[in-house]
Amino acid sequence: MSDELKHHLQQHLLFARLTPAQLDRAAQRARLLKLDEGQPLFAQGDPADRFFYVVSGQIKLSRLSPEGNEKVIDIVSAGNTFAEALMFLEGPAYPVNATALVPSELVSIDSRDFAAMLRDSIDTCFLLMGDMSQRLRGLIAEIDNLSLQSGTCRVASYLLKMAPEDEDQFRLDIPKGVMASRLSVKPETFSRILRNLQDSGILSIKGAQVTIHDRDALEDRAEGLT
């Protein structure tokens, strides 16, 4: 049982530099959990004493406005961790809601315990700092996107990011409504933007199936050149 956990954890960079003894200890304190589709993991404001590694599935991180509007901050997919940066705060509370988009398996790790172990693994500290650094860069890019770019730009660049390099055809792996919120547009607007891109002959969409016809034009849209 603990072996299965170890096996999972070893997949992730954060655990790569631990000694076997440390990994054992981490695995002993870790728990495997399964979530159904739509099942919440934690809510914004809950005390944050654990962080998570996604073995399989997709976890939606979102925030709720007082009026009840939801903004999806990110979708975490298999092989990634989340909430690990909270380990270092004083009275840590999760700043977001976490919900499974599809049936998912997670490993949950005790933050305090892991932090204690970090003191004996400076290499892991550095890995973790690199990780946080990238997240910071990502969030700054996100803010840039939100304040400097139109909805169309955001949709276009997201599609480009989703699309495999060498293949013009692919499937959207998350519901359009969720994707819309991720990009900070309403579902209606998202739909219209996609329609617009189709009418311009840049791509076509059938359900979740996307076919890009003119990648260059799509890149232009992503840059904001009408």
Place this chain on the structure above:
Amino acid sequence: MSDELKHHLQQHLLFARLTPAQLDRAAQRARLLKLDEGQPLFAQGDPADRFFYVVSGQIKLSRLSPEGNEKVIDIVSAGNTFAEALMFLEGPAYPVNATALVPSELVSIDSRDFAAMLRDSIDTCFLLMGDMSQRLRGLIAEIDNLSLQSGTCRVASYLLKMAPEDEDQFRLDIPKGVMASRLSVKPETFSRILRNLQDSGILSIKGAQVTIHDRDALEDRAEGLT
């Protein structure tokens, strides 16, 4: 000379847990620099091999869109560091522009050197991780603000954050145009929002001098209750 630098650095948490020898070494490799009003420090995309501590003045961090629009990400004031999180990235490039808003003094520190020193000061690692953690939380709050709140909300909460707890009168310490960009509204819109708040009797503004008449009402606006 190096003593002056040491004195400055000791003010900041990041250097609090270094041994005297480590602090000496950091100070030797550090440089003091002065910027005139409006003088750029680095540009978005420049190779990022140093980070900075603000001794006095204000540094504006901003991003530029392809069309030339500027979005102010943050204003760093005396006693704070910035760009330290880039230390852990591979081919680090500054993700923002940095410019002095007023004549400023900075200490610049060699990232690679400091990172090397970090290996011998796990305590400092933890301080740094706490620091990054807070920044992450701040950026998430920022994204929340941008996508879930109106311009008026953002202005109202910013004013509340600026205002001293116990005093209803204070001065805006940065130009309104810069503040507008910080809050992701155009200067015209910013001006109109302020006018609106004045017309509602919530506050009055004369130049940079702000007087809050009804703090409760301002808090309501900040929450989005019209």
Place this chain on the structure above:
DNA sequence: ACGCCACCTTGATATTCATCAAGCGGCATC
């Protein structure tokens, strides 16, 4: 004190996007 310049304000208009309301279509259930 004068004039200049940068910053801010104000007004009129245009654009983007949200909201409201309705219809469509697939998919699961019965």
Place this chain on the structure above:
DNA sequence: GATGCCGCTTGATGAATATCAAGGTGGCGT
């Protein structure tokens, strides 16, 4: 196969904010 639900789409309208275009206004140097 009918029923109903949910997610998506489409249309019509409205609100928030940007843009364009003129004025203020204050600070600063001469």
